[in-house]
Amino acid sequence: xxxxxxxxxxxxxxxxxxxxxxxxxxxxxxxxxxxxxxxxxxxxxxxxxxxxxxxxxxxxxxxxxxxxxxxxxxxxxxxxxxxxxxxxxxxxxxxxxxxxxxxxxxxxxxxxxxxxxxxxxxxxxxxxxxxxxxxxxxxxxxxxxxxxxxxxxxxxxxxxxxxxxxxxxxxxxxxxxxxxxxxxxxxxxxxxxxxxxxxxxxxxxxxxxxxxxxxxxxxxxxxxxxxxxxxxxxxxxxxxxxxxxxxxxxxxxxxxxxxxxxxxxxxxxxxxxxxxxxxxxxxxxxxxxxxxxxxxxxxxxxxxxxxxxxxxxxxxxxxxxxxxxxxxxxxxxxxxxxxxxxxxxxxxxxxxxxxxxxxxxxxxxxxxxxxxxxxxxxxxxxxxxxxxxxxxxxxxxxxxxxxxxx
Amino acid sequence: xxxxxxxxxxxxxxxxxxxxxxxxxxxxxxxxxxxxxxxxxxxxxxxxxxxxxxxxxxxxxxxxxxxxxxxxxxxxxxxxxxxxxxxxxxxxxxxxxxxxxxxxxxxxxxxxxxxxxxxxxxxxxxxxxxxxxxxxxxxxxxxxxxxxxxxxxxxxxxxxxxxxxxxxxxxxxxxxxxxxxxxxxxxxxxxxxxxxxxxxxxxxxxxxxxxxxxxxxxxxxxxxxxxxxxxxxxxxxxxxxxxxxxxxxxxxxxxxxxxxxxxxxxxxxxxxxxxxxxxxxxxxxxxxxxxxxxx
Numbered sequence: 001x002x003x004x005x006x007x008x009x010x011x012x013x014x015x016x017x018x019x020x021x022x023x024x025x026x027x028x029x030x031x032x033x034x035x036x037x038x039x040x041x042x043x044x045x046x047x048x049x050x051x052x053x054x055x056x057x058x059x060x061x062x063x064x065x066x067x068x069x070x071x072x073x074x075x076x077x078x079x080x081x082x083x084x085x086x087x088x089x090x091x092x093x094x095x096x097x098x099x100x101x102x103x104x105x106x107x108x109x110x111x112x113x114x115x116x117x118x119x120x121x122x123x124x125x126x127x128x129x130x131x132x133x134x135x136x137x138x139x140x141x142x143x144x145x146x147x148x149x150x151x152x153x154x155x156x157x158x159x160x161x162x163x164x165x166x167x168x169x170x171x172x173x174x175x176x177x178x179x180x181x182x183x184x185x186x187x188x189x190x191x192x193x194x195x196x197x198x199x200x201x202x203x204x205x206x207x208x209x210x211x212x213x214x215x216x217x218x219x220x221x222x223x224x225x226x227x228x229x230x231x232x233x234x235x236x237x238x239x240x241x242x243x244x245x246x247x248x249x250x251x252x253x254x255x256x257x258x259x260x261x262x263x264x265x266x267x268x269x270x271x272x273x274x275x276x277x278x279x280x281x282x283x284x285x286x287x288x289x290x291x292x293x294x295x296x297x298x299x300x301x302x303x304x305x306x307x308x309x310x311x312x313x314x315x316x317x318x319x320x321x322x323x324x325x326x327x328x329x330x331x332x333x334x335x336x337x338x339x340x341x342x343x344x345x346x347x348x349x350x351x352x353x354x355x356x357x358x359x360x361x362x363x364x365x366x367x368x369x370x371x372x373x374x375x376x377x378x379x380x381x382x383x384x385x386x387x388x389x390x391x392x393x394x395x396x397x398x399x400x401x402x403x404x405x406x
Numbered sequence: 407x408x409x410x411x412x413x414x415x416x417x418x419x420x421x422x423x424x425x426x427x428x429x430x431x432x433x434x435x436x437x438x439x440x441x442x443x444x445x446x447x448x449x450x451x452x453x454x455x456x457x458x459x460x461x462x463x464x465x466x467x468x469x470x471x472x473x474x475x476x477x478x479x480x481x482x483x484x485x486x487x488x489x490x491x492x493x494x495x496x497x498x499x500x501x502x503x504x505x506x507x508x509x510x511x512x513x514x515x516x517x518x519x520x521x522x523x524x525x526x527x528x529x530x531x532x533x534x535x536x537x538x539x540x541x542x543x544x545x546x547x548x549x550x551x552x553x554x555x556x557x558x559x560x561x562x563x564x565x566x567x568x569x570x571x572x573x574x575x576x577x578x579x580x581x582x583x584x585x586x587x588x589x590x591x592x593x594x595x596x597x598x599x600x601x602x603x604x605x606x607x608x609x610x611x612x613x614x615x616x617x618x619x620x621x622x623x624x625x626x627x628x629x630x631x632x633x634x635x636x637x638x639x640x641x642x643x644x645x646x647x648x649x650x651x652x653x654x655x656x657x658x659x660x661x662x663x664x665x666x667x668x669x670x671x672x673x674x675x676x677x678x679x680x681x682x683x684x685x686x687x688x689x690x691x692x693x694x695x696x697x698x699x700x701x
Binding site: 038039040041042043044046173199200201202204205206207209210211213214216217229230233234237238241242243247259260262263264265267268298299301 | 409413416417419420518521522523524525528529543551553556625626629631632635636667670671675
């Protein structure tokens, strides 16, 4: 009995000792991938984002240098309240250091507040709202892949230039849809176009015929789809049924992902213009990564830009941690370090992170190939234009972010 | 005014899906006393069945309209034989929980393999007769452009709904069925195999769901969650129409489609909720539903 007790005490003492040693140079990191694992956005984020995070951990080589990095994942079901609950539990109980993906703008804005309050990190690769680096900007958040301002700027500008000067919006009725409609309207008006009207549909709508009829009746040249995922694919499919494109109106997919194009099929999707910041077939590096990624995906899908962003963002985060020699468990400090260092990875190339948390890289305007142009599955895009990194996003001079105005 | 006509027609189209689905639910509830929460998943399976037939076997839409309901109906009958039949005589809640569980499992499996964005399924382009290109294209009605496929959906589902109503309310077989729900022991005494009849009825209800699934495949993406999104609305339709009333659920299905269509025009933000507001109102005024009998 006595022996057992002393063994136990010894064990405790040892554990304590190693505990304090770890504190001096803590090399534990916990990554939480908070995403839509079951709903309409789960193909563009979801399990693929978690896989991208795991691949980033493997490719970083941190394990060999004595780091212990864990990845956990949860389904926020596109509900901000559920996301905040999971987030609190992750920070308080699981000791999560960094939130990845966090798609859905409503969820992202709620998580943004939580992450700031608890001083952890969020690298948002999934949400679109440009408010994350504008009015709602935070010292703990980096917005990695794209945002509504950039989409509007690239796609909107190109379409107005091509003669699409009257617009009607089909808008998903929540933070993201409103932000995209607002930012695109601004670009259209600035370029000399006119916005005739808009209709707001609830998130996750199956039948768009009523809304499409209203858009058709508006006689606008461009019908701008301020929605995403399943909502966009249903809109496009049903628009072709109602003869909208045949009638001379043009659909503008303001936010489209490769998974959407895959699900629509080229026959329906051909000719659509839209903007992304990543495509698997851009260069040798993106092809190599995407091949590895797709082999490990259950449905053999190529990575979306959201998933690629998770990989790229985490690699930069790891670089910052390595430069700091350990994990300080201080979100704002890590983000400040990340902003100091230029970014460079195989998927998004060289870039920088601005004071407002905006990651800068080029934006690519794509056109969906015709079925006869495609060489096989996932060969879907033609590059038609590139906006350089310094012009793709909202200029700091227009920013309402408190971090900039100092 | 023109826009209004168009919205009414669009409402009717959606109403046909509601009618087909709520009809299946009403048949199952009326005859088996089971609240079939798996209905949405079975609807989804119908659409996937059509997709597989085309993708793997090259069998097109018209055959799928026949094969998919039979295939999914057989799946339903297996469910009834192996699981649901043990719950007869128990509280409704058990059937609801079991079928809800089945729905989650089926959806989970499909989602695991096919993701959430769905698969494409084209509108059939044959037969090419009378200048029609199958069901593709559309015609200009003056007040709107009506896709031929949508017109077909309304006509076809109306025919199927009325045929089902006739089968159950007006034929000898239907009379046996209704008698068997009232007093199974007595009907059995006349030499009728009641359990087999119940299994076949469940198969019929499930087949109707699968049929709706095939009909919707060319309009919506074939998605694992297509049923989950729809089933809640359809349940509201059944509750409004009166649980177990065949004609009630057909009429309510079409009517609610129209009301929802009008909401999409006048106040689109509320189009997701208007059906439920109506449900609450109906329950407050007439708890058995518009055409339901007192339990």
